[in-house]
Amino acid sequence: MDDHQSALFLYDEAMAFAYSAALRVAAAIGVADHLVEGPRSVDELAEATGTRPDALNRVLRALASRGIVHHHGVRGYSLAERGRALRGDSAVPAATGVLMFTDTMFWTMTHALAASVTEDKPRFERHFGRTLADYLDGDPGVDALYHEGMATVSDAENALVARACELPETGTVVDVGGRNGSLLIAALRERPRTHGILFDRAGAVETDRLEAAGLDGRWTAVEGDFFAEVPRATCSCSSASCTTGTTTSASASWTTAAAPCAREAGSWWWTRSSPRTRHRTRAGRWT
Numbered sequence: 001m002d003d004h005q006s007a008l009f010l011y012d013e014a015m016a017f018a019y020s021a022a023l024r025v026a027a028a029i030g031v032a033d034h035l036v037e038g039p040r041s042v043d044e045l046a047e048a049t050g051t052r053p054d055a056l057n058r059v060l061r062a063l064a065s066r067g068i069v070h071h072h073g074v075r076g077y078s079l080a081e082r083g084r085a086l087r088g089d090s091a092v093p094a095a096t097g098v099l100m101f102t103d104t105m106f107w108t109m110t111h112a113l114a115a116s117v118t119e120d121k122p123r124f125e126r127h128f129g130r131t132l133a134d135y136l137d138g139d140p141g142v143d144a145l146y147h148e149g150m151a152t153v154s155d156a157e158n159a160l161v162a163r164a165c166e167l168p169e170t171g172t173v174v175d176v177g178g179r180n181g182s183l184l185i186a187a188l189r190e191r192p193r194t195h196g197i198l199f200d201r202a203g204a205v206e207t208d209r210l211e212a213a214g215l216d217g218r219w220t221a222v223e224g225d226f227f228a229e230v231p232r233a234t235c236s237c238s239s240a241s242c243t244t245g246t247t248t249s250a251s252a253s254w255t256t257a258a259a260p261c262a263r264e265a266g267s268w269w270w271t272r273s274s275p276r277t278r279h280r281t282r283a284g285r286w287t
């Protein structure tokens with residue numbers, strides 16, 4: 001690649017946010033649901049989605065360049081394999097996750113990355129005037145988008161993550177910031193001789209899925225603050241980043257008791273008891 005080609009490549013990379021924006025439009029208007037029966041003209045799609053044909057055409061052309069839809073003639077489109085999960089009837093519907101990732105709480109913070117590499121104060125608090133947790137608590141709509149989006153993203157990757165990771169054969173696995181326990185369920189299914197702890201902040205633990213998963217007697221739910229304490233375990237998995245103290249990552253990570261999470265936080269993290277931590281038994285009682 002010569003300098004000229006490199007420059008063109010870099011400009012394309014720098015404009016990647018435009019593709020994200022186009023994808024956000026597709027998720028928001030549900031255009032994929034109108035492509036289930038096959039190719040449609042942009043005029044038909046615009047009428048079906050209540051959008052302007054020329055504007056929609058620009059969005060779909062951007063998505064075609066990423067292989068999410070295919071062109072059919074001059075102004076026709078079909079859904080490509082890569083775009084399948086945008087359909088509401090997909091086995092892993094992705095629209096809510098796309099809307100979450102492209103919401104201002106992620107978008108704005110991503111733009112602030114340049115400042116974050118030189119400042120140590122959390123940028124989210126500077127911009128939004130409160131922590132992410134307080135921001136979510138203060139807006140039920142954003143809170144629902146965040147957690148439903150996270151759940152759909154995790155549903156798509158949990159089984160793959162559990163299969164790919166070196167989970168212990170026995171012992172206790174704790175899902176840190178596990179919320180509905182979907183990652184813990186995948187881990188317990190992958191390792192039938194382990195016990196699980198679902199750990200999240202007070203009021204955020206949801207046990208419905210675990211109760212319905214047929215894993216009776218194999219798990220406990222614990223409320224607490226991972227900055228203060230995390231339950232002792234053989235292995236800790238998380239789709240919240242406890243090493244950096246942020247909750248922005250949707251990619252799951254796993255640590256053993258001797259891994260960076262425990263080392264950085266100090267061993268007391270794993271042993272110290274905290275009055276803020278409450279344990280819920282399988283029967284749903286708090287101890």
Ligand SMILES: C[S@@+](CC[C@H](N)C(=O)[O-])C[C@H]1O[C@@H](n2cnc3c(N)ncnc32)[C@H](O)[C@@H]1O
Pocket residue numbers: 133150151154176177178179180183199200201204224225226227238239240247248249250
């Ligand atoms: C990115 S979400 C992941 C949720 C879930 N694991 C999933 O994949 O859908 C991060 C989770 O971390 C939890 N969390 C945030 N701050 C926390 C804290 N200080 N202590 C414990 N959990 C926390 C949130 O309540 C949220 O459920």
